[in-house]
Amino acid sequence: MAESRTIAFHTLGCKLNFSETSSLSRMLEQEGFEKKEFDDLADVYVINTCSVTDNADKECRQLVRRIQRKAPESLVVITGCYAQLKPREIADIPGVDLVLGAAEKFNIGRHIRELAKGDSARICSCDIEEVSGFHSSWSVNDRTRTFLKVQDGCDYTCSFCTIPMARGKSRSDTIANVVKNAEALAAGGVKEIVLTGVNLGDFGKGPEGIATPVSIHGREENFYALVKELDKVEGISRYRISSIEPNLLTNEIIDYVANSDKFMPHFHIPLQSGSNKTLGAMRRRYKRELYAERVNLIKKLMPHCAIGVDVIVGFPGETDEDFKDTFDFLHALDVSYLHVFTYSERDNTPALDIRPVVPVHTRNERNKTLRNLSWMKMQYFTEQHAGQTRTVLFEQHDKNGMMEGYTDNYIRVTTPYREEWVNSVVPWKI
Ligand code: SF4
Numbered sequence: 001m002a003e004s005r006t007i008a009f010h011t012l013g014c015k016l017n018f019s020e021t022s023s024l025s026r027m028l029e030q031e032g033f034e035k036k037e038f039d040d041l042a043d044v045y046v047i048n049t050c051s052v053t054d055n056a057d058k059e060c061r062q063l064v065r066r067i068q069r070k071a072p073e074s075l076v077v078i079t080g081c082y083a084q085l086k087p088r089e090i091a092d093i094p095g096v097d098l099v100l101g102a103a104e105k106f107n108i109g110r111h112i113r114e115l116a117k118g119d120s121a122r123i124c125s126c127d128i129e130e131v132s133g134f135h136s137s138w139s140v141n142d143r144t145r146t147f148l149k150v151q152d153g154c155d156y157t158c159s160f161c162t163i164p165m166a167r168g169k170s171r172s173d174t175i176a177n178v179v180k181n182a183e184a185l186a187a188g189g190v191k192e193i194v195l196t197g198v199n200l201g202d203f204g205k206g207p208e209g210i211a212t213p214v215s216i217h218g219r220e221e222n223f224y225a226l227v228k229e230l231d232k233v234e235g236i237s238r239y240r241i242s243s244i245e246p247n248l249l250t251n252e253i254i255d256y257v258a259n260s261d262k263f264m265p266h267f268h269i270p271l272q273s274g275s276n277k278t279l280g281a282m283r284r285r286y287k288r289e290l291y292a293e294r295v296n297l298i299k300k301l302m303p304h305c306a307i308g309v310d311v312i313v314g315f316p317g318e319t320d321e322d323f324k325d326t327f328d329f330l331h332a333l334d335v336s337y338l339h340v341f342t343y344s345e346r347d348n349t350p351a352l353d354i355r356p357v358v359p360v361h362t363r364n365e366r367n368k369t370l371r372n373l374s375w376m377k378m379q380y381f382t383e384q385h386a387g388q389t390r391t392v393l394f395e396q397h398d399k400n401g402m403m404e405g406y407t408d409n410y411i412r413v414t415t416p417y418r419e420e421w422v423n424s425v426v427p428w429k430i
Contacts, residue, residue: 013050101125201248314363
């Protein structure tokens with residue numbers, strides 16, 4: 001390998017993908033590559049794709065075309081969820097040189113070294129059933145806040161979801177290793193860690209997807225045990241749990257967060273639908289009553305807690321009545337904001353067989369209705385805290401003389417830039 005080869009990355013999709021790109025980039029820099037911005041000229045371009053975006057295919061093609069126009073001799077490598085799901089489709093995109101599936105993503109350096117610009121793309125992929133092993137990753141874009149991947153894959157079978165097909169079975173890092181990573185991040189100046197995974201609450205299955213019976217202090221490894229060990233790490237002021245399934249968010253986790261100084265009063269809990277009929281068709285593992293119970297317990301113990309909700313509109317078979325159920329349920333629930341997704345068809349998912357299909361314009365209308373509700377919820381939540389003093393961790397960016405940060409309970413704050421506040425936790429009157 002020419003030691004001076006340059007490499008540029010582009011990430012599509014979620015925080016997990018961003019944390020993995022960040023780790024791939026650090027790994028390749030250690031192997032002698034020089035990192036460039038994606039808009040710059042580079043010898044190698046890597047696109048880390050997503051299967052959730054509606055037009056993964058279109059986005060990927062556009063990016064490859066952009067590279068071909070500015071650097072026709074450069075190597076183009078495609079990895080990530082879409083590369084695992086549709087390797088042949090991607091290999092057929094003119095200009096692509098290498099497609100790396102889930103098992104080969106972290107062997108990227110070796111594959112690039114063996115690669116030469118040729119006529120047809122090489123595919124290095126295997127069946128998702130064969131994918132095992134865990135690679136810890138974290139993002140380092142802003143020293144203030146880091147997304148730390150502690151779990152990968154999912155053993156659930158939600159009928160709309162391709163993630164288990166793209167990322168494989170549920171598997172996790174060990175608690176000892178997560179703690180080691182958190183200590184290293186603290187030593188590097190990071191103040192806030194966002195714990196990230198595909199199904200975080202399922203943390204504890206070892207690299208082969210098997211539950212790990214013993215761990216540090218002889219206890220079973222599970223998410224609750226992880227939370228308690230991370231709480232002891234010195235130098236990290238704040239943790240957030242990126243997203244956790246309601247059926248895995250136990251009373252003991254809620255109770256622990258309520259009494260912890262480091263775990264922030266902020267949860268993100270996917271609901272997906274407020275209609276039990278639709279939840280059943282989605283093959284979710286809870287009913288709306290359990291969801292309401294979780295929210296009520298959180299708000300009882302932490303009235304100031306922010307709660308974000310994922311919800312999908314336009315799932316096949318969702319009638320006006322079912323949507324009204326969802327709207328009324330969310331309207332009455334003490335949650336702070338919604339992330340609204342419009343259902344879109346995914347190949348090889350059981351939801352494709354459910355009828356009737358909801359017309360696209362109805363899906364869009366429902367999306368708009370819930371986004372309006374989300375806006376009102378967010379306003380209400382913020383107004384409830386007016387006059388209170390909370391803590392804000394300010395980020396380092398100077399955006400036109402302004403700086404931003406989040407309160408412990410996830411209210412965004414903007415104020416004129418002050419260097420002494422960068423990466424500091426500051427008491428703040430809302
Ligand atoms: S819990 Fe369901 S929606 Fe979430 S990743 Fe697993 S299968 Fe997909």
